[in-house]
Amino acid sequence: MPKLSPAAAAAALALCAGVARAAEPAAAAAAAPPAVRLEVAADYYRLPNGLRVVLSRDASVPTVTVAVYYHIGFRIEPRNRTGFAHLFEHLMFQETTNLAKGEADRLVSGNGGIANGSTRFDYTNYFEVVPSHVLEPVLWVEAERMRGLALSATSLQNQKDVVKNEVRVNVLDRPYGGFPWLDLPQFANRNWYNAHNFYGDFADIDGATLEDVRAFYDTYYVPSNAVLVVAGDFDAGAARAAIERYFGPLPTRPAPAQADVSEPAQHAERRGQRVDPRAPRPAIAFGYHVPPRNTPEWYAFGLIDQILLQGEDSRLWARLVQQRGYADAVEGGINLVGNMFDYQGPMLWSAYLVHDAASSERAITRDFDAVVEGLRRRPVPPAELERALTKIRSALYDVAGSSDRFGLVDLLASFALFDDDPGRIDRIEAEFRKVTPALIQRTAREYLAPASRTRLVLLPGGKAPQAAP
Amino acid sequence: MSRRAMIAAALGALLAAGPAPGREAPPPVGQPHPFALPAKHEFTLPNGLAVTLVPFGTVPKTTILVALRTGNVADGDKSGLADLTASLMKEGAGARDAEGVARAAAEMGGALEVGAGPDQFSVSLDVLAERADDAIGLIADVLRRPRLPPAELPRLKADMTRQMAIARSQPQAIAGEALAHLIWGDSVYGRTLPTDAQIASIGIDDVRRFVATEFGAARTHVYVAGRFDPPAVERALRAAFGDWAAGPAPRQGAPEGARRRIVRLIDRPGATQSTILMGLPVPTPATPGFMRLSLANALLGGSLLSRLDQNLREDKGYTYGASSHITPHQGVAAWALATDVNAPQTAAALGEIFRELARLRSEPAPAAELQLIKNYRAGTFVLGASSRPGLLAQLAFLDQQGLDDDWLTHYVEHVNAVTPEELRAAAAEALDPAAMTIVVVGPLAQIKAGIEALEALHGAEFR
Numbered sequence: 001m002p003k004l005s006p007a008a009a010a011a012a013l014a015l016c017a018g019v020a021r022a023a024e025p026a027a028a029a030a031a032a033p034p035a036v037r038l039e040v041a042a043d044y045y046r047l048p049n050g051l052r053v054v055l056s057r058d059a060s061v062p063t064v065t066v067a068v069y070y071h072i073g074f075r076i077e078p079r080n081r082t083g084f085a086h087l088f089e090h091l092m093f094q095e096t097t098n099l100a101k102g103e104a105d106r107l108v109s110g111n112g113g114i115a116n117g118s119t120r121f122d123y124t125n126y127f128e129v130v131p132s133h134v135l136e137p138v139l140w141v142e143a144e145r146m147r148g149l150a151l152s153a154t155s156l157q158n159q160k161d162v163v164k165n166e167v168r169v170n171v172l173d174r175p176y177g178g179f180p181w182l183d184l185p186q187f188a189n190r191n192w193y194n195a196h197n198f199y200g201d202f203a204d205i206d207g208a209t210l211e212d213v214r215a216f217y218d219t220y221y222v223p224s225n226a227v228l229v230v231a232g233d234f235d236a237g238a239a240r241a242a243i244e245r246y247f248g249p250l251p252t253r254p255a256p257a258q259a260d261v262s263e264p265a266q267h268a269e270r271r272g273q274r275v276d277p278r279a280p281r282p283a284i285a286f287g288y289h290v291p292p293r294n295t296p297e298w299y300a301f302g303l304i305d306q307i308l309l310q311g312e313d314s315r316l317w318a319r320l321v322q323q324r325g326y327a328d329a330v331e332g333g334i335n336l337v338g339n340m341f342d343y344q345g346p347m348l349w350s351a352y353l354v355h356d357a358a359s360s361e362r363a364i365t366r367d368f369d370a371v372v373e374g375l376r377r378r379p380v381p382p383a384e385l386e387r388a389l390t391k392i393r394s395a396l397y398d399v400a401g402s403s404d405r406f407g408l409v410d411l412l413a414s415f416a417l418f419d420d421d422p423g424r425i426d427r428i429e430a431e432f433r434k435v436t437p438a439l440i441q442r443t444a445r446e447y448l449a450p451a452s453r454t455r456l457v458l459l460p461g462g463k464a465p466q467a468a469p
Numbered sequence: 470m471s472r473r474a475m476i477a478a479a480l481g482a483l484l485a486a487g488p489a490p491g492r493e494a495p496p497p498v499g500q501p502h503p504f505a506l507p508a509k510h511e512f513t514l515p516n517g518l519a520v521t522l523v524p525f526g527t528v529p530k531t532t533i534l535v536a537l538r539t540g541n542v543a544d545g546d547k548s549g550l551a552d553l554t555a556s557l558m559k560e561g562a563g564a565r566d567a568e569g570v571a572r573a574a575a576e577m578g579g580a581l582e583v584g585a586g587p588d589q590f591s592v593s594l595d596v597l598a599e600r601a602d603d604a605i606g607l608i609a610d611v612l613r614r615p616r617l618p619p620a621e622l623p624r625l626k627a628d629m630t631r632q633m634a635i636a637r638s639q640p641q642a643i644a645g646e647a648l649a650h651l652i653w654g655d656s657v658y659g660r661t662l663p664t665d666a667q668i669a670s671i672g673i674d675d676v677r678r679f680v681a682t683e684f685g686a687a688r689t690h691v692y693v694a695g696r697f698d699p700p701a702v703e704r705a706l707r708a709a710f711g712d713w714a715a716g717p718a719p720r721q722g723a724p725e726g727a728r729r730r731i732v733r734l735i736d737r738p739g740a741t742q743s744t745i746l747m748g749l750p751v752p753t754p755a756t757p758g759f760m761r762l763s764l765a766n767a768l769l770g771g772s773l774l775s776r777l778d779q780n781l782r783e784d785k786g787y788t789y790g791a792s793s794h795i796t797p798h799q800g801v802a803a804w805a806l807a808t809d810v811n812a813p814q815t816a817a818a819l820g821e822i823f824r825e826l827a828r829l830r831s832e833p834a835p836a837a838e839l840q841l842i843k844n845y846r847a848g849t850f851v852l853g854a855s856s857r858p859g860l861l862a863q864l865a866f867l868d869q870q871g872l873d874d875d876w877l878t879h880y881v882e883h884v885n886a887v888t889p890e891e892l893r894a895a896a897a898e899a900l901d902p903a904a905m906t907i908v909v910v911g912p913l914a915q916i917k918a919g920i921e922a923l924e925a926l927h928g929a930e931f932r
Binding site: 058060061062063097098099101102105106107109110111112113114115129130131132133134135136137140141144157158159160161162163164165166168169170172173174175176233242277278279280281311312313317318322325327328354355356387390391393394397398400401402403404 | 492493494495496497498499500501502503504526527528529530559567568571572574575576577578579580581595596597624627628629631632634635637638639640739740741742772773774779782783784785786787788789809810811840841842844845847848849851852855856857859
């Protein structure tokens with residue numbers, strides 16, 4: 001749901017992890033590593049047809065969360081079919097061999113659960129949280145979707161209409177719609193996979209055919225390109241048996257070849273500008289390419305994000321909001337439609353704000369640069385680094401302790417899908433703890449250089465609508 | 470970019486219908502597992518401050534929510550005063566300046582939130598469990614010893630002016646402001662977006678007066694949920710708030726709302742969609758039989774499976790989503806239906822909405838359909854009560870509405886007791902389209918004639 005929601009952006013560092021075991025909470029000794037450590041129970045195995053399965057049991061609440069993640073996101077779609085990955089997500093809720101339109105929703109929601117799906121850079125997911133006793137029918141539904149999409153022409157047309165209305169309400173008719181999550185990648189990237197309109201041009205959406213749907217489904221929606229996660233209150237033996245029963249018979253199909261999404265190095269600042277006739281105030285966004293996933297520099301960048309941007313204690317907040325008063329908030333993070341873990345490929349770190357016309361782009365950029373330069377010139381004080389680690393740890397607990405477990409399954413699925421290692425979830429915090437002030441400074445020097453930046457400006461234009469009295 | 474941006478509520482239907490011949494049926498559901506609400510510990514300090522502690526959850530985090538029975542209801546003619554007060558309270562308290570407050574909260578693993586609503590003012594902080602005592606101290610500083618630096622007020626007023634300009638550029642907020650004003654007039658529930666002049670009129674003395682006269686123990690309730698040591702937290706609360714003056718009694722809301730058929734069309738030239746928002750005052754949750762109305766709303770527009778979404782989205786493709794909600798205030802409540810539809814289909818969409826309202830009020834729902842909604846409500850109730858924020862929201866809602874624990878402990882039974890005829894009768898009484906105010910924000914040159922020609926709006930007053 002990449003609506004431009006401040007909450008989503010602020011939670012950009014949605015780590016996750018499971019149940020905190022741990023002894024007594026440590027009495028907060030300053031700078032000492034916490035005595036509490038997260039440990040997520042996670043069984044990981046593969047069915048013979050290649051489907052990866054993660055089981056994470058925690059019976060503290062009588063609900064269970066099921067998610068299937070397919071390794072196909074909006075980054076990768078046919079060139080004349082922009083928006084197709086997302087349109088396809090909608091189609092997976094229509095007819096299947098054994099379910100008429102709407103029946104899957106009735107099965108899940110009508111038994112007390114919540115269902116949804118989402119399309120992101122490198123995955124499309126389908127997920128449910130249901131009372132524990134509804135697990136088996138939900139597993140059946142997900143297997144049914146994986147083996148038997150049976151879309152009608154009527155439903156295809158209906159969902160094209162729905163998706164176009166989604167784009168209208170979220171982007172076309174919305175002030176600041178798509179700013180900057182949809183706009184910035186189009187200016188900051190050069191590889192088409194990273195730089196096209198992820199929501200899709202209407203001509204491309206209108207042009208989608210049942211043949212396109214079949215080809216996409218046969219290529220990407222195969223067991224070897226997917227991960228199934230079950231997290232929550234379930235009986236491990238019964239769950240394994242049900243998974244074998246429903247997913248086991250699906251035929252083995254080759255995993256799709258992965259497209260080359262690599263982004264060429266950037267050597268000069270890039271500028272973009274967009275006029276938004278519905279926006280009453282200008283806005284500005286800054287974007288930088290983050291280090292490759294899983295490297296020490298990438299963990300350092302996760303801390304840089306905390307130090308510079310996350311929370312009202314961050315440096316950019318202090319300068320741009322508190323001291324200069326350019327805006328009531330500065331927002332952003334790594335991966336504006338997810339978190340720093342749930343993608344695989346090039347990614348931007350972004351920071352953005354809406355300001356008054358009296359504040360010039362130049363003045364804001366000067367202050368922004370001064371803050372960034374501070375991090376490149378001087379090592380981070382230990383207390384500030386410790387505070388960044390504390391924010392990460394606190395976020396981690398919340399993902400683990402959330403009753404819908406969506407954050408938890410997101411991490412488990414991403415680590416299985418992209419790294420073949422869901423157990424990584426238990427090692428995240430330790431990886432962050434290895435980061436030194438020197439590594440942060442080095443990483444900032446390399447990745448936050450002015451030449452690596454993209455600056456996008458949104459200019460207001462046109463007339464505001466007549467408001468009610 | 471989800472199938473649906475917001476999961477609001479829901480209903481459904483596979484249980485009743487068997488599979489078509491030759492099709493594979495899904496496996497049956499099992500036996501429900503037991504669920505019990507976590508126990509709470511409640512007490513009141515001698516100065517009247519109410520406390521609810523709920524030890525709960527698996528992770529070492531604690532959420533503290535302080536709810537005060539005041540808000541924009543105390544703005545007077547300076548709309549936005551409560552919100553500006555909330556903002557200025559974060560700009561330093563006790564021994565700390567603004568940056569000190571933000572850092573202290575972050576070091577506890579949290580972020581301080583201070584906010585105002587029409588009839589509630591709140592301060593909250595969600596922290597690592599081992600810092601719960603410190604968090605209570607910080608909250609007490611902010612509530613009782615805010616510095617209220619005058620130098621920061623112009624910046625915060627400029628921020629608020631900008632925020633309101635942005636809100637007024639959004640069709641949903643424009644429609645919301647118009648509907649609220651038509652229903653609630655100049656009372657607190659009718660003034661959703663302060664004007665530039667109102668913001669400009671607010672001075673530091675107004676903020677100081679608000680803090681001096683609106684806060685006190687007698688109108689304050691502290692909720693704590695999570696993993697914490699209850700005796701230690703109780704000690705911390707008594708130390709932080711025990712000597713606070715009782716102050717004024719809780720503010721009461723409850724203005725009269727208008728039930729009248731008015732159609733207000735607001736032009737948004739060039740828009741590709743029309744924002745439809747319609748509503749009216751309805752009985753509050755404390756009214757006997759409220760659950761019947763609540764289920765009627767759920768069936769109509771409370772979820773992906775509701776009739777509005779099935780009709781307007783899944784059948785017609787007019788919209789990305791259509792939903793309806795009941796918003797309880799203090800002593801009053803409002804029902805509203807909201808959707809953004811493709812502009813050329815505005816009149817057709819309104820026609821379908823009126824048809825669905827008529828069906829809801831004239832025909833008892835099929836038992837199978839109703840059962841799916843009941844299941845949905847019961848299941849999502851458990852889900853909501855299983856998180857710290859969800860649990861605190863439920864407890865605060867109970868107190869705001871003056872409901873007793875029975876609302877929560879017997880929620881599922883109350884849901885299951887509603888019959889199709891009771892649901893129909895509740896809708897017939899409360900959701901009369903002839904008493905609804907209707908707002909449409911869209912490209913009027915394209916949509917106005919079609920709306921005026923709607924049979925269901927014959928004789929309506931257009932404004």
